Amino acid sequence: MDVATLLATVPAPAQVTAADVRAETDPASVLVVLDDDPTGTQSVAGLPVLTRWEPADLDWALGTGAAAVYVLTNTRSLDPGTAAARNRDVAAAALAAAARAGKRVTFVSRSDSTLRGHFPLETDVLTEAIAEHGRPAPALTLLVPAFPDAGRITVRGVHYWVVDGEATPVGETPFAQDATFGFRSSDLRDWVAEKTGGIVPAADVAALTVDVIRTGPDAVADFLRALGEGTLVTVDAVDESDMRVVALALHRLEREGVQALLRVGPPYVRAHIGQDIAAPVTKDRIDFANDRGGLVVVGSHVPLTTAQLAGLREARPGTATVELDVHRLIDDRRDAHLEARAAQVAQALETGTVIVHTTRELVTGRDGDESLAIARQVSSGVVDLVARVLDLAPPRFVIAKGGITSSDTASEALRIRRATVVGPMLPGIVSLWQPEDGPARGIPYIVFAGNVGSTDSLAQVVGVLAD
Known part of the structure; x- marks a missing residue:
C-alpha cells in the first residue's frame, strides 16, 4: 500500500519536544534496557552500555548519571531456557x-x-523477577x-515495513520468514495471540492507536489508566x-504509582528519556588508535x-575481501580455516580496509532450535577470527554487520565489558561505541544491524571512517 494512502486519515501529530519529556522525567528513575542484541543502541547517544552485569559494571553505569543504561544480553542468539x-x-x-x-528501575526489553x-x-x-524481588509487578x-x-x-x-513509499504489513516481509522467530500476523493484537499460543487472545490485547496518541498525553494517560492490571x-x-506523547503519559502515570514494563524497538528509549535526535557522528569526533585499515565483518544473511x-x-572495488566458508566453520576443518583466514x-590490514563475510548461502537446520545452533556456531567462528x-x-576500526x-x-572478540554510545553513524541508525576497557580500547566499534539502511549505507559508513 502507498504510505500516503495509509496515513491519509491519520490525525496530525501532537507537538511534543524532547525538552517537554525531559521536564517530566524523574531524576531518581533509570531505564535498564535489556538489549537482545547490540543494535538497540543505534538511536541513542551518550549512554553507557555493558556486555557484563557484575556489580562493579552496573555500579559504573549507574554512576554516570545517565537516564538509561543498556545491558547487552544477546538473548536472540540463545535458546529459550538460557534466555530466560x-x-x-x-x-x-x-x-x-x-x-x-x-x-528506581523501569525495565525495558x-x-x-x-x-x-x-x-x-x-x-x-x-x-516474575520484579515480583520475586519484592517490587510491585508492572501494571x-x-x-x-x-x-x-x-x-517501521x-x-x-498493524505493523508495517516502509520502503520507497510503499508500506508492507510486516507479516508479508522476509523478516516474518525467520527460521527461528518467524510469524504470520501483522496486526500486533493477532501477533500477540500467535506468539502466546492463544493464551492471550487478540481480544484481550488493548490497542493504543494513533488516533488517541495524537489527541495528546492526557488522552493516552486516561486510556492506560482505565485498563485492567496486567493488560x-x-x-x-x-x-x-x-x-x-506516550512517554509523557507514562511519566505522569509513574508519579501515580502505575509502573509499566516496555518491549520496544530501538528509538523508544530515546523518546522516553527526552533525548533529542542526535546528528550523525562526523570523523572529527572519532579517535583512532592506529593507522591500519579498518575491519568490516558481515554475518547477517537478510537480503x-x-x-x-x-x-x-x-x-x-579495491577493498580486500576475505570469505569465511560456513560449511568449514561447522565441521572439523574449522580451526585450520580460521588460522589461514x-x-x-x-596482512591485508597493513595496507587498507578489509571486508570479512561469511558465504552468502544460509545454512539452516531441521527446525528452529537446530537453525539457531548453526547460527551460533557460525557466529562463534566469526568471533574467533576477529579475536x-x-x-x-x-585494526583502525571495526564494523560488525x-x-x-x-x-x-x-563481548567475545573485542572483549568489551563497558562502552559509551557516542551516537549514530547515519540518521537514527548504526551505532558508534567507544570501548572503555579491554584490548579494543581506542578502536571505534560500529554496530550495524542487518535490516536497516539503504543499499549504499554500509559504503557510506566505511567512507566516513576510512577516507
Missing part, C-alpha cells in the same frame, strides 16, 4: 545495583523492530516495536512525536545486508 535465565540474572543484578545507587525475538518469554520472566506491558527512522511504523494496530498494550507510532555488501564492493586478514586478528594486527555478529564481536 539470563533475563533473571540481569534483573536481579540491576535491582541490587539500583538499590545501592538510590535509583529491547528487541527487533521486525518482531523477531523471545516474546512473550522475556517480558514474562522480567515481570501494564507496552509493546512498541516501531522504528520510523528505519521505515505501526498504524491502528498487554500494543502502541502505534508513525513518528518521534507519537513516542514522546538487505547482502545488497549492502554488494554496494560496498561496488563503491570501493586470520593471517590473510592481518585472532586483534592479536595479530589491531548483523545482530548476533555485532553482539558476539563486542
Whole structure:
C-alpha cells in the first residue's frame, strides 16, 4: 500500500519536544534496557552500555548519571531456557545495583523492530523477577516495536515495513520468514495471540492507536489508566512525536504509582528519556588508535545486508575481501580455516580496509532450535577470527554487520565489558561505541544491524571512517 494512502486519515501529530519529556522525567528513575542484541543502541547517544552485569559494571553505569543504561544480553542468539535465565540474572543484578545507587528501575526489553525475538518469554520472566524481588509487578506491558527512522511504523494496530513509499504489513516481509522467530500476523493484537499460543487472545490485547496518541498525553494517560492490571498494550507510532506523547503519559502515570514494563524497538528509549535526535557522528569526533585499515565483518544473511555488501564492493572495488566458508566453520576443518583466514586478514590490514563475510548461502537446520545452533556456531567462528586478528594486527576500526555478529564481536572478540554510545553513524541508525576497557580500547566499534539502511549505507559508513 502507498504510505500516503495509509496515513491519509491519520490525525496530525501532537507537538511534543524532547525538552517537554525531559521536564517530566524523574531524576531518581533509570531505564535498564535489556538489549537482545547490540543494535538497540543505534538511536541513542551518550549512554553507557555493558556486555557484563557484575556489580562493579552496573555500579559504573549507574554512576554516570545517565537516564538509561543498556545491558547487552544477546538473548536472540540463545535458546529459550538460557534466555530466560539470563533475563533473571540481569534483573536481579540491576535491582541490587539500583538499590545501592538510590535509583528506581523501569525495565525495558529491547528487541527487533521486525518482531523477531523471545516474546512473550522475556517480558514474562522480567515481570516474575520484579515480583520475586519484592517490587510491585508492572501494571501494564507496552509493546512498541516501531522504528520510523528505519521505515517501521505501526498504524491502528498493524505493523508495517516502509520502503520507497510503499508500506508492507510486516507479516508479508522476509523478516516474518525467520527460521527461528518467524510469524504470520501483522496486526500486533493477532501477533500477540500467535506468539502466546492463544493464551492471550487478540481480544484481550488493548490497542493504543494513533488516533488517541495524537489527541495528546492526557488522552493516552486516561486510556492506560482505565485498563485492567496486567493488560498487554500494543502502541502505534508513525513518528518521534507519537513516542514522546506516550512517554509523557507514562511519566505522569509513574508519579501515580502505575509502573509499566516496555518491549520496544530501538528509538523508544530515546523518546522516553527526552533525548533529542542526535546528528550523525562526523570523523572529527572519532579517535583512532592506529593507522591500519579498518575491519568490516558481515554475518547477517537478510537480503538487505547482502545488497549492502554488494554496494560496498561496488563503491570501493579495491577493498580486500576475505570469505569465511560456513560449511568449514561447522565441521572439523574449522580451526585450520580460521588460522589461514586470520593471517590473510592481518596482512591485508597493513595496507587498507578489509571486508570479512561469511558465504552468502544460509545454512539452516531441521527446525528452529537446530537453525539457531548453526547460527551460533557460525557466529562463534566469526568471533574467533576477529579475536585472532586483534592479536595479530589491531585494526583502525571495526564494523560488525548483523545482530548476533555485532553482539558476539563486542563481548567475545573485542572483549568489551563497558562502552559509551557516542551516537549514530547515519540518521537514527548504526551505532558508534567507544570501548572503555579491554584490548579494543581506542578502536571505534560500529554496530550495524542487518535490516536497516539503504543499499549504499554500509559504503557510506566505511567512507566516513576510512577516507
